[in-house]
Amino acid sequence: MLVSSRERACRNCRKIVSGNVCDNCGSTSLTTNFQGLFIALLPEESKIAETLEIKKPGHYAVKVG
Ligand SMILES: [Zn+2]
Numbered sequence: 001m002l003v004s005s006r007e008r009a010c011r012n013c014r015k016i017v018s019g020n021v022c023d024n025c026g027s028t029s030l031t032t033n034f035q036g037l038f039i040a041l042l043p044e045e046s047k048i049a050e051t052l053e054i055k056k057p058g059h060y061a062v063k064v065g
Contacts, residue, residue: 009034009061016059036062
């Protein structure tokens with residue numbers, strides 16, 4: 001799946017956001033240099049979310065450069 005070039009990943013929590021501030025953790029350390037996309041729907045039930053330390057539903061980068 002391709003992500004719009006306007007979207008950026010938070011370096012802190014890997015959430016993919018379209019603004020200048022991460023709406024998950026409040027960090028402004030965002031990057032367009034990220035790989036992969038993980039859509040967390042029920043993070044509390046997902047092993048992948050647990051591995052990535054994702055606790056809230058949303059779109060996340062698998063790897064942030
Ligand atoms: Zn964040």
